[in-house]
Amino acid sequence: MDAFTTLSGLVAPLDRANVDTDAIIPKQYLKSLKRTGFGAVLFDEWRYLDQGDLTSDHAKRRANPDFVLNDARYAGAKILLARRNFGCGSSREHAAWALRDYGFRCVIAPSFADIFFNNCMKNGMLPVALDDARVDALFAAVESQPGYALSVDLPSQKITAPDSEEIPFEIEAAQKHRLLNGLDDIALTLEHADLIRQYEDRRKKEAPWLFGRVA
Amino acid sequence: MTAETLYDKLWRRHVVHLADDGTALLYIDRHLVHEVTSPQAFDGLRESARKPWRASSVLAVPDHNIPTAENSAEDPVSQLQVAALAKNCSAFGITEFGMDDPRQGIVHVIGPEYGATLPGMTIVCGDSHTSTHGAFGALAFGIGTSEVEHVLATQCLLQRKSKNMRVTFSGALPPGVGAKDAVLALIGKIGAAGGNGCAVEFAGAAVAAMSMEARMTVCNMAIEAGARAGMIAVDQVTLDYIKGRDYAPAGEMWERAQADWRELHSDAGAAFDNEVEFDVSQLAPQVTWGTSPEMVAGIDAAVPDPAAERDPARRENMERALRYMDLQPGTPIREIKPDSVFIGSCTNSRLEDLRAAASVVKGKKVAKSIKQALVVPGSGLVKRQAEEEGLHRVFREAGFEWRNPGCSMCLAMNADRLAPGERCASTSNRNFEGRQGRGGRTHLVSPAVAAAAAIAGRFADVREF
Ligand code: SF4
Numbered sequence: 015m016d017a018f019t020t021l022s023g024l025v026a027p028l029d030r031a032n033v034d035t036d037a038i039i040p041k042q043y044l045k046s047l048k049r050t051g052f053g054a055v056l057f058d059e060w061r062y063l064d065q066g067d068l069t070s071d072h073a074k075r076r077a078n079p080d081f082v083l084n085d086a087r088y089a090g091a092k093i094l095l096a097r098r099n100f101g102c103g104s105s106r107e108h109a110a111w112a113l114r115d116y117g118f119r120c121v122i123a124p125s126f127a128d129i130f131f132n133n134c135m136k137n138g139m140l141p142v143a144l145d146d147a148r149v150d151a152l153f154a155a156v157e158s159q160p161g162y163a164l165s166v167d168l169p170s171q172k173i174t175a176p177d178s179e180e181i182p183f184e185i186e187a188a189q190k191h192r193l194l195n196g197l198d199d200i201a202l203t204l205e206h207a208d209l210i211r212q213y214e215d216r217r218k219k220e221a222p223w224l225f226g227r228v229a
Numbered sequence: 230m231t232a233e234t235l236y237d238k239l240w241r242r243h244v245v246h247l248a249d250d251g252t253a254l255l256y257i258d259r260h261l262v263h264e265v266t267s268p269q270a271f272d273g274l275r276e277s278a279r280k281p282w283r284a285s286s287v288l289a290v291p292d293h294n295i296p297t298a299e300n301s302a303e304d305p306v307s308q309l310q311v312a313a314l315a316k317n318c319s320a321f322g323i324t325e326f327g328m329d330d331p332r333q334g335i336v337h338v339i340g341p342e343y344g345a346t347l348p349g350m351t352i353v354c355g356d357s358h359t360s361t362h363g364a365f366g367a368l369a370f371g372i373g374t375s376e377v378e379h380v381l382a383t384q385c386l387l388q389r390k391s392k393n394m395r396v397t398f399s400g401a402l403p404p405g406v407g408a409k410d411a412v413l414a415l416i417g418k419i420g421a422a423g424g425n426g427c428a429v430e431f432a433g434a435a436v437a438a439m440s441m442e443a444r445m446t447v448c449n450m451a452i453e454a455g456a457r458a459g460m461i462a463v464d465q466v467t468l469d470y471i472k473g474r475d476y477a478p479a480g481e482m483w484e485r486a487q488a489d490w491r492e493l494h495s496d497a498g499a500a501f502d503n504e505v506e507f508d509v510s511q512l513a514p515q516v517t518w519g520t521s522p523e524m525v526a527g528i529d530a531a532v533p534d535p536a537a538e539r540d541p542a543r544r545e546n547m548e549r550a551l552r553y554m555d556l557q558p559g560t561p562i563r564e565i566k567p568d569s570v571f572i573g574s575c576t577n578s579r580l581e582d583l584r585a586a587a588s589v590v591k592g593k594k595v596a597k598s599i600k601q602a603l604v605v606p607g608s609g610l611v612k613r614q615a616e617e618e619g620l621h622r623v624f625r626e627a628g629f630e631w632r633n634p635g636c637s638m639c640l641a642m643n644a645d646r647l648a649p650g651e652r653c654a655s656t657s658n659r660n661f662e663g664r665q666g667r668g669g670r671t672h673l674v675s676p677a678v679a680a681a682a683a684i685a686g687r688f689a690d691v692r693e694f
Contacts, residue, residue: 227285
């Protein structure tokens with residue numbers, strides 16, 4: 015996994031609550047066998063006026079001029095600002111892959127759906143939860159100031175606004191450590207292989223029915 | 230010992246290692262796998278030359294994008310994904326109920342059917358509706374593809390404990406009102422994020438009176454309230470359901486297992502971080518009118534007016550939803566006319582669901598205005614049992630199509646989907662924009678209400694049928 019330390023970039027505002035994973039990436043793209051290439055279809059149904067699928071040439075599709083990411087002002091944005099319960103719905107990691115592939119490394123919202131939050135962390139992306147008032151203020155600032163950018167600093171857990179205001183944020187220590195160092199979770203877990211085997215040996219005696227083979 | 234909740238007990242039993250900061254390595258007993266969220270995980274294993282830690286704990290089945298119409302050819306892209314699952318399972322020694330296996334079906338329907346889902350287990354799947362299995366007193370939740378790979382490689386997940394929440398459904402459900410109505414009304418009350426960060430236990434007299442099928446419907450929808458997991462304590466209903474299933478313990482092992490499972494309930498006096506009490510005795514059948522499951526109303530109500538909403542963000546959300554749904558504030562729910570009806574999905578495709586729908590449909594005809602009415606049984610077993618009871622004839626004679634098992638129009642990855650602007654009465658779990666096809670409009674309802682809508686050509690009160 016890629017490490018995340020600091021990030022400075024343009025902010026794009028997506029002013030909707032409960033943005034679900036079907037909206038982030040619709041089902042037809044889930045037929046892909048890969049993890050990459052989903053950036054072009056991020057927010058597909060809002061972003062394009064015509065229907066696309068895995069075989070479409072997205073550069074040739076009709077862009078929806080009213081959708082925020084199609085506004086030249088937000089081209090190249092690296093930080094997405096959103097409302098409560100962002101990423102609700104399915105477990106599809108394609109949602110995180112699509113945001114990442116598009117260029118977003120950080121999403122700021124009042125709250126996130128659990129599975130989406132984990133999926134971000136597994137892909138070197140930082141979801142930052144800030145309180146509603148703070149998010150409201152950021153929306154106002156982004157919309158009124160063209161070129162509005164933020165600097166995110168994970169080691170010191172601070173976001174710095176253009177006027178030098180500092181916004182602290184919370185993150186669990188273990189998650190921070192893994193993100194900062196871009197650690198491979200599986201390799202870390204396998205360092206505990208002996209503990210896992212001990213656990214299994216104990217449970218096989220206590221509850222052998224849990225170890226029956228499905229066939 | 231201190232009083233524990235059901236979730237506390239399930240959690241405690243599965244902690245392999247607890248780090249200083251509270252992150253636990255949690256052991257996973259059962260891993261369910263389907264074709265859409267697994268290919269990249271298997272590739273990851275290959276790239277790092279890893280093997281499944283315990284292949285015998287994994288059960289795989291293709292369900293999301295398979296065709297459900299008789300003799301329909303699968304689109305080549307979906308075919309690749311289904312073929313990749315078969316190939317990965319055989320390469321890694323994983324049991325798969327393949328396309329031609331009579332046991333094939335929706336992953337959350339088949340797990341319980343064959344006893345692959347057992348009380349006391351931790352159960353994961355790369356699918357958010359894994360919460361369904363919590364109905365058996367299990368800790369079951371959805372994971373992303375990186376986590377699928379992690380569980381395959383280590384049999385564990387890194388997790389932090391969620392908060393304990395209990396929803397008590399008190400009272401008795403009125404006739405014609407079921408588990409789906411209760412859980413939709415609950416989400417309407419607590420919101421689509423009402424369970425964020427929580428493992429939710431469903432309890433109370435109404436739950437105790439429910440069949441396992443109904444309990445699965447409730448736990449299935451826990452994720453739509455934003456919960457990490459939904460669960461229900463083990464009781465005699467649970468044990469009766471499991472006994473004799475293919476992978477359930479038998480003989481002396483059954484006796485030991487059931488003694489253990491009887492502990493799987495919250496102790497008296499156990500502390501919950503959040504408690505919700507919900508009286509269902511006056512509940513009406515529910516119909517969603519918007520694009521989030523929290524946007525729901527009783528059959529006798531009307532589409533709400535955003536102008537009456539004081540919170541500006543909520544108001545804007547409502548307005549956007551009504552625009553998408555092409556509905557006017559104040560329209561009685563009963564005047565809304567669906568174009569299609571879908572009875573299926575892991576929420577409502579079990580035998581009991583089909584029976585409830587069939588009893589409404591029997592001897593009647595689907596309204597002429599309905600373009601398509603689908604019944605998609607949740608599994609091969611459900612289909613066979615329904616056919617033994619003659620339900621397929623009831624549906625066909627009324628004008629429904631009787632399909633093969635799969636996810637079908639719940640997420641419209643296969644050919645079953647709405648055209649732009651089409652309105653659907655659906656027994657599935659998500660009414661998100663585009664969920665059942667780009668531009669499609671979904672109203673979530675119970676199987677009985679879906680059946681009544683098919684006959685009446687508008688939403689109708691099933692209690693009058
Ligand atoms: S039926 Fe629908 S919700 Fe259930 S697993 Fe399939 S796609 Fe997901």
